[in-house]
Amino acid sequence: MSVPPFDIDVLRSRIPLLEHLVPLNNCSQAPLTTATRAAAERYMESWGTRGMDWEGWMAEVEACRRAFAAMINASPDEVGVVSSVSHATSAIATALRFDNGRNVIVASGAEFPTVGHVWLAQEKRGARVRWVQVADGAVPLEAYDGAIDERTAIVSAAHAYYQNGSLQDVAAIARRARHQGALTFVDAYQSLGVVPVDVKAMGVDMLASGTLKYLMGTPGIAFLYVKGSIIERLEPTITGWFGRVNPFAFDATHLDWSPHASRFDAGTPPIFAAYVSRAAMEWLLEIGSSAIHAWTQHLSRRLVQGAEARGLTVHGPGLAAPKTPSTAIVCPDSHAAEHGLRERGIIGSARGPAIRLAPHFYNTEADIDRGLDALAEILRT
Numbered sequence: 001m002s003v004p005p006f007d008i009d010v011l012r013s014r015i016p017l018l019e020h021l022v023p024l025n026n027c028s029q030a031p032l033t034t035a036t037r038a039a040a041e042r043y044m045e046s047w048g049t050r051g052m053d054w055e056g057w058m059a060e061v062e063a064c065r066r067a068f069a070a071m072i073n074a075s076p077d078e079v080g081v082v083s084s085v086s087h088a089t090s091a092i093a094t095a096l097r098f099d100n101g102r103n104v105i106v107a108s109g110a111e112f113p114t115v116g117h118v119w120l121a122q123e124k125r126g127a128r129v130r131w132v133q134v135a136d137g138a139v140p141l142e143a144y145d146g147a148i149d150e151r152t153a154i155v156s157a158a159h160a161y162y163q164n165g166s167l168q169d170v171a172a173i174a175r176r177a178r179h180q181g182a183l184t185f186v187d188a189y190q191s192l193g194v195v196p197v198d199v200k201a202m203g204v205d206m207l208a209s210g211t212l213k214y215l216m217g218t219p220g221i222a223f224l225y226v227k228g229s230i231i232e233r234l235e236p237t238i239t240g241w242f243g244r245v246n247p248f249a250f251d252a253t254h255l256d257w258s259p260h261a262s263r264f265d266a267g268t269p270p271i272f273a274a275y276v277s278r279a280a281m282e283w284l285l286e287i288g289s290s291a292i293h294a295w296t297q298h299l300s301r302r303l304v305q306g307a308e309a310r311g312l313t314v315h316g317p318g319l320a321a322p323k324t325p326s327t328a329i330v331c332p333d334s335h336a337a338e339h340g341l342r343e344r345g346i347i348g349s350a351r352g353p354a355i356r357l358a359p360h361f362y363n364t365e366a367d368i369d370r371g372l373d374a375l376a377e378i379l380r381t
């Protein structure tokens with residue numbers, strides 16, 4: 001495929017940054033669009049002219065919850081609105097008991113550190129984290145076989161590895177967890193927006209993501225999917241007034257739980273971020289996840305093959321295993337490489353031993369070639 005299944009010129013005209021830069025850093029922060037700028041201005045307008053509009057603001061948060069639910073094929077009642085993936089993970093962690101014969105948390109070295117940290121913090125409460133190792137830049141599925149057993153409370157899996165975009169087969173991991181009576185928690189922050197995600201088809205119990213990266217939103221908001229049938233079993237001790245049946249009941253002496261995943265909400269919702277993230281997700285839904293997936297997979301192949309053709313070393317399994325468009329090129333000083341790219345008008349994202357080039361639907365083949373040519377030049381000098 002050398003032509004995207006959408007009118008890329010029209011879509012590109014809605015991203016002003018493209019006039020002077022080539023953003024290949026969507027694994028870190030995707031660019032502002034005319035839609036997200038207009039949404040931010042709509043909030044400013046409402047704040048500036050109405051002073052406050054709680055009703056309108058809450059309606060916006062609910063619309064954002066619905067947009068996220070649509071992104072993952074869930075019901076809005078199965079989606080909590082939180083402030084970060086760390087918050088989402090903590091909400092789940094604190095709702096689990098570790099004194100009932102199931103105290104093992106299985107997680108892998110491909111977790112974004114924050115998720116690992118939340119699980120480790122539960123060791124004070126009697127949990128034990130059992131790590132599945134990354135091997136050659138990816139987590140082998142078989143490694144879960146020995147790790148998940150009848151003592152496992154939950155299996156935590158990053159859908160895509162933040163380091164190099166390699167994807168885990170979370171449906172297969174969830175099957176293994178279910179077989180042992182354990183729950184599955186998925187961090188989809190590095191995949192959602194470029195890889196179609198269907199929580200029902202995947203069979204996962206919980207899934208979290210923020211919106212900075214391929215969802216093209218802002219910091220300050222994240223979402224937590226919890227499968228409808230297990231919501232009422234879980235009572236997080238990280239909570240607040242928005243987790244109640246009626247947040248506006250104003251009774252400090254009574255703790256009840258929303259029957260929906262809003263029981264995982266906590267304090268005043270991230271209203272401003274909800275305006276922006278709703279607009280971002282609605283745009284992505286309009287373009288369509290399979291069209292975005294098809295084009296970004298094409299760019300991903302061009303990145304890996306183009307890197308190899310230029311003598312660059314790709315971190316991890318490359319095209320030998322499923323991956324997001326994020327492609328990591330090994331380099332001696334990834335921060336210097338990021339600066340070098342910036343000087344040449346390209347935004348990459350340094351991470352540990354590699355620089356990540358992570359295109360989205362609006363990137364072209366020419367963007368990929370320009371990014372790789374620049375990187376090859378930087379690494380030659």
Ligand SMILES: Cc1ncc(COP(=O)(O)O)c(C=O)c1O
Pocket residue numbers: 083084085086087112114158160162187188189190210222
């Ligand atoms: C896969 C993944 N999970 C989680 C995070 C961070 O989540 P938060 O800062 O919202 O807690 C990141 C951020 O880079 C990430 O890449």
